[in-house]
Amino acid sequence: MTAHSAGIVLHRERGSGLEVLLVHPGGPLWARRDLGAWSIPKGEYEPGEDPLAAARREFEEELGTTPPGGEALELGEVRQKSGKLVRAWALAGDLDAGAIQSNTFELEWPPRSGTTRTVPEVDRAEWFTLERAVEKINPAQATLLGRLRERV
Numbered sequence: 001m002t003a004h005s006a007g008i009v010l011h012r013e014r015g016s017g018l019e020v021l022l023v024h025p026g027g028p029l030w031a032r033r034d035l036g037a038w039s040i041p042k043g044e045y046e047p048g049e050d051p052l053a054a055a056r057r058e059f060e061e062e063l064g065t066t067p068p069g070g071e072a073l074e075l076g077e078v079r080q081k082s083g084k085l086v087r088a089w090a091l092a093g094d095l096d097a098g099a100i101q102s103n104t105f106e107l108e109w110p111p112r113s114g115t116t117r118t119v120p121e122v123d124r125a126e127w128f129t130l131e132r133a134v135e136k137i138n139p140a141q142a143t144l145l146g147r148l149r150e151r152v
Helices: 051-063 130-136 139-151
Strands: 004-014 017-025 042-044 073-079 085-092 104-108 116-120 122-129
Touching: 004 051, 004 139, 017 130, 017 139, 042 051, 051 085, 051 122, 073 139, 085 139, 116 122, 122 130, 130 139
Parallel strands: 004 085
Antiparallel strands: 004 017, 004 042, 017 122, 073 085, 104 116
16 A cells, blocks of 8 residues: 655745755664755655645654644645655745754664664754755655745
8 A cells, every 4th residue: 555645845035045944864774864865844644634734743743843824835746766655735934943853763773683762753954955955855855846946
């Protein structure tokens, strides 16, 4: 069964132009990965669940703050290499990327060791220019940034 995720592309205007907020996954598997590893704040939702409501919930879980109000601009859906479908909405707003507080999860590490660690779902967030974000983000999600550029 195909997994479905919903997320928010938070964006703001700065002197350098349009910037977007991306998050970096937490845990030892991602610690040294950079280009192509970043993502929009997002998470899975269940059939029948409102995807935009799920995107708002996941934003709050991963960043520790509610997403800004205002009209959400739908950016559509993309399929990641894993097969997961990601649906996203753009929201204008600002937040202190250095002050995020992500939820955590239990991870067996090292694998098959029987030892578990508590790790953050997101270990950091950062604002990027649109051009730099395209380099940093999961390649499939770069399409969402292109749609944002066209519509904002």
